[in-house]
Amino acid sequence: MRLRFWGTRGSLPTFNSDTQVYGGNTSCLSVENEGELIILDAGSGIKPLADSELVKSIREFHILITHMHFDHIQGLGFFTPFFNSECRVNIYGPASNSEELFKILTKYLSPPLFPVRIRDFKADLQFHALPRRSLRTSHLSINASFVCHPGPTLGFRISDDTHSFCYIPDHEVALGVPAFPKSAEWTSGYELAAGCDVLIHDAQYDTEQYPAKTGWGHSTYDQAIKFAELCKVRQLYLFHHDPMHSDLKLEEMLARHKDEARNTTVSLAREGDCIDLPV
Ligand SMILES: [Zn+2]
Numbered sequence: 404m405r406l407r408f409w410g411t412r413g414s415l416p417t418f419n420s421d422t423q424v425y426g427g428n429t430s431c432l433s434v435e436n437e438g439e440l441i442i443l444d445a446g447s448g449i450k451p452l453a454d455s456e457l458v459k460s461i462r463e464f465h466i467l468i469t470h471m472h473f474d475h476i477q478g479l480g481f482f483t484p485f486f487n488s489e490c491r492v493n494i495y496g497p498a499s500n501s502e503e504l505f506k507i508l509t510k511y512l513s514p515p516l517f518p519v520r521i522r523d524f525k526a527d528l529q530f531h532a533l534p535r536r537s538l539r540t541s542h543l544s545i546n547a548s549f550v551c552h553p554g555p556t557l558g559f560r561i562s563d564d565t566h567s568f569c570y571i572p573d574h575e576v577a578l579g580v581p582a583f584p585k586s587a588e589w590t591s592g593y594e595l596a597a598g599c600d601v602l603i604h605d606a607q608y609d610t611e612q613y614p615a616k617t618g619w620g621h622s623t624y625d626q627a628i629k630f631a632e633l634c635k636v637r638q639l640y641l642f643h644h645d646p647m648h649s650d651l652k653l654e655e656m657l658a659r660h661k662d663e664a665r666n667t668t669v670s671l672a673r674e675g676d677c678i679d680l681p682v
């Protein structure tokens with residue numbers, strides 16, 4: 404199973420000389436496994452993915468959307484397989500039913516916000532509301548659960564027979580818990596991430612930023628590390644980088660907090676990087 408980062412930035416695509424290393428595209432990951440391709444979120448990073456060799460030979464896609472904030476859907480209309488009648492695209496997202504999910508996405512993918520309507524896409528589109536207890540593709544099982552973030556927001560755990568990773572890009576894990584962490588079973592996202600090999604987790608803020616942004620739905624470096632340790636995760640990738648944070652700032656924050664992790668290896672998610680499981 405190979406994961407690849409196509410967009411690691413939070414909130415807003417941010418391209419300048421200070422974001423060259425870790426990237427400026429918003430949330431998007433691909434998961435390649437035995438000829439299958441799963442896409443996590445449709446931020447602006449889905450555009451370079453759609454232009455890549457990776458999608459050329461594939462005819463069935465699964466796009467899992469954590470939530471409807473714009474930085475997680477803004478690239479959706481640029482996913483070129485939508486315009487190929489030979490393709491089938493399954494879109495999964497948080498909703499009470501598939502009709503509701505279709506309606507939410509139609510608000511964005513229709514004039515005046517977007518020039519092409521969903522019904523004009525040529526691919527066979529299927530909408531699936533989540534969470535279900537569990538979802539299976541041919542080779543992978545996918546679990547989705549709601550996590551703490553403004554509006555209905557999912558985290559995903561994806562597993563093959565022996566390994567698993569967890570993707571929780573937008574998550575205010577310590578909201579309302581002054582001495583975080585307290586008990587594991589009352590911690591948002593714990594069941595999803597417990598014992599996974601790799602966790603890709605929200606780390607938008609520096610510790611000093613957090614008091615002014617409490618309730619905005621994001622975590623700090625130290626909170627993400629504490630969460631990974633609580634969940635006994637082997638490897639943590641700090642994700643959803645703040646648009647105001649330069650490459651140097653990200654590295655400076657990692658250097659300051661890295662030693663807080665005792666059993667978890669901590670890295671910065673970087674656009675273009677791959678993770679091969681098992682790690
Ligand atoms: Zn976001």
Ligand SMILES: [Zn+2]
Nearest residue numbers: 472552573620
């Ligand atoms: Zn969000």
